[in-house]
Amino acid sequence: MNSGAIRRRLALGVAVLTASGLLALVSPGSAEAATSYCSGRKVRTLPFSTGSVQVYKRGGYVCAVTFPxxxxxxKPMSVSxxxxxxxxxVDRGxxxxxxxxVTVHAGRRCVRVKGSVGSGSVDSGWILC
Structure with missing residues (x-):
């Protein structure tokens, strides 16, 4: 293979990777999957009529984000x-x-997660005990 063919293949590979990355970010519903606002592993998704709350845990810390x-x-949203x-x-606005x-240090204690979007809401009760 000559150097021109190698450059063309390399350019094609870069273009395909760039396009697939942009499609992953732009496709509907992928915003919450593409961006993790909390560190750690996702341990729960709490769905409700107008959205969901994703709960993450890392070490003794618990983090949560509400998505519509x-x-x-x-629209009015909150997470606690x-x-x-x-x-x-709490983050409300x-x-x-x-x-x-929002993140708290829970250690080995139970946590309670709440979230709302508009008129819909969820309350986990005491979890992750």
Whole structure:
């Protein structure tokens, strides 16, 4: 193979990788999958009528983010995480894409996660005990 053929193949490979990366970011519904706002592993998804709350855990820390079912327009959203025996950490406001992330150090304690988008909401009760 001559150097011109190698350059063309390399350019084609870079173009394919770039296009596939852009498609992954632009495709509908992939925003929450493509971007993880919390570190650690996802341990729960708490769905409700107007959205969902994703819960992550790393070490003794628990993190949560609320996502609406339909992104784009500003709507009231909230997310909170509370370690048993502590006050909740809350993010509340009018957002387009997500509320949070909020993180607490829970250690080995149970946590309670709440989230809402518009009139829909979820309350996990005490979990991850």
């Amino acid at each position: 079912k339909r992104q784009g327009s500003r 995480v509370q370690a048993r025996g502590s006050r909740p950490v 009018n957002f387009e894409h997500h509320a949070g992330p």
